[in-house]
Amino acid sequence: MATPLTADQLLTALRVEGITVVEYRDWREHNRNHMGTWGPVNGVVIHHTASSGTRDSVDLCYDGYDKLPGPLCHGVIDKEGVVHLVGNGRTNHAGLGDGAVLDAVINESALPRPTAKDTDGNVRFYGFECVNEGDGKDPWPAAQLEAIERVSAAICRAHGWGSGSVIGHKEWKNDKIDPLGFTMDGMRARVAVRLGSAPTPPSGNEPFPGADFFRNSPDSPVVAAMGRRLTAEGCSAYTEGPDSRWTDADRESYRRWQRKLGFTGCDADGWPGKSSWDALNVPRSS
Template sequence: MATPLTASKLVQVLRAEGLTVHEVRNWRRHNRNAKGPYGPMNGVMIHHTVTSGTSSSVALCYEGHANLPGPLCHGVIDKKGEVHLVGNGRANHAGLGDSDVLRAVVNETKLPHDNAADTDGNRHFYGFECINLGDGKDPWPQVQKEAIEKVAAAICRAHGWSERSVIGHKEWQPGKVDPRGFTMDGMRARIADRLAGHGGDKGGKDPEPTPKPKPKTEYEPFPGGGFFHVGRSHPMITMMGHRLMAESCSRYESGPGPEWTEADRTSYAAWQHKLGFKGKDADGIPGKVSWDLLKVPKTRR
């Protein structure tokens, strides 16, 4: 159980996961909160749109239709793997579902078969519509499946949930078939892999439910903001610079070195801006959140 993420926080965590995020119209104040409660949040629900075309699909999910007003979800994931945010708050996406399924999601245990429609899912789930016809023939590009993985992992990471907090609409409401074209068990395995610190791309195939163990990379712990000042020299600063270059945040003219310089500060500020930080939170002095997300490998001393 968790308090819903604010609009700003949702954008921040999605971009921190490496996603391209588009903010659609008045999405930050677009919701169905007047029609019922929103929260506490318990999980993420994945759907397919039964439509094609990004612009028309996003417009439909924002506006809804005569029988079901929008927003119809919180975000739309297109075939390029980009996320279009259309709602912030209660959205018409989940409908009534099985209370036993909700209990399993809350407890993060194996899902039972959905055989009842007695619980308001719009209150408890973030919803993401993925552009696909859902006919079993329309392909799912790898970048789109990777984006689904990243979206779900970002929200799970923000709330401290595991992959078991992510379900498909077909696992919630009897009679639903979405998402069709990949298995939710396979997607949950990808999400678990990402939450463990690894990417979930398996070359076009869903991974095995139990991924093989991988060597654990050790990262430098945050040394505190006071560590970074003129006159400081440390191999960790060089490693930080290489990571900033890998994230396309380099402002170096001749490459990073062990001494803290203005080029380090401006490069780190670019990283903070990339994560969505602004003002004094993007002054180029590392903070714990941005440092942990940068994942600076441990240096040999």
């Protein structure tokens, strides 16, 4: 059992794991905490939305509907592998499931087939909805599957859990089929491999060029790409640009990014380091 991550801790965990994150509306305060407790937490539940289209799916998971008010999860994973955060706290995603399954998750042992509905999963689990029609025909792009793997690993890593803490909705409740189109045993195997090494950025991102690269005042497209990502994250200190030449504005912008990730003191001095760089997800430009 663990105390739930704060909003900032969740953001940092996801970004350090190399995930592109969109903060949707007032997700930090959007929850169902008035209906019951949130935590202690024990694992992650993966769902599919049974819908199509990123915007419609994100709106659905944020708002919910008459019989099931939102948020319906903590984050929505779209087909491009982007995670849209829609809730922070208790969310309406897991519902009543089998306490024997929860025990297996806590012990990271073999999962029994769910039969009972005696335990409130909204208390105990993070939930992520994945955009998919859930008909067995809608494809699961590689980028989306990788994002599911990275999201699961990020939360497990933050809490010190293993891959056995990740389950599908259908493994929690006997009347659910999601996620349909890949196996949870296969996904847990992927998560286990990822947890076996330090976080790495996606292959399409610019690898960390090293601390000395920036201290030598480079003129490089990498700097411009970094500046655009800092601007997108709301950390811009630029009065013009950004462009390819490293300037004091780049350093101040990067300092703001480090502080956004929760770094302080000499760890937020504006000089890029590997963990903060990997969390920024700078597109490859070199």
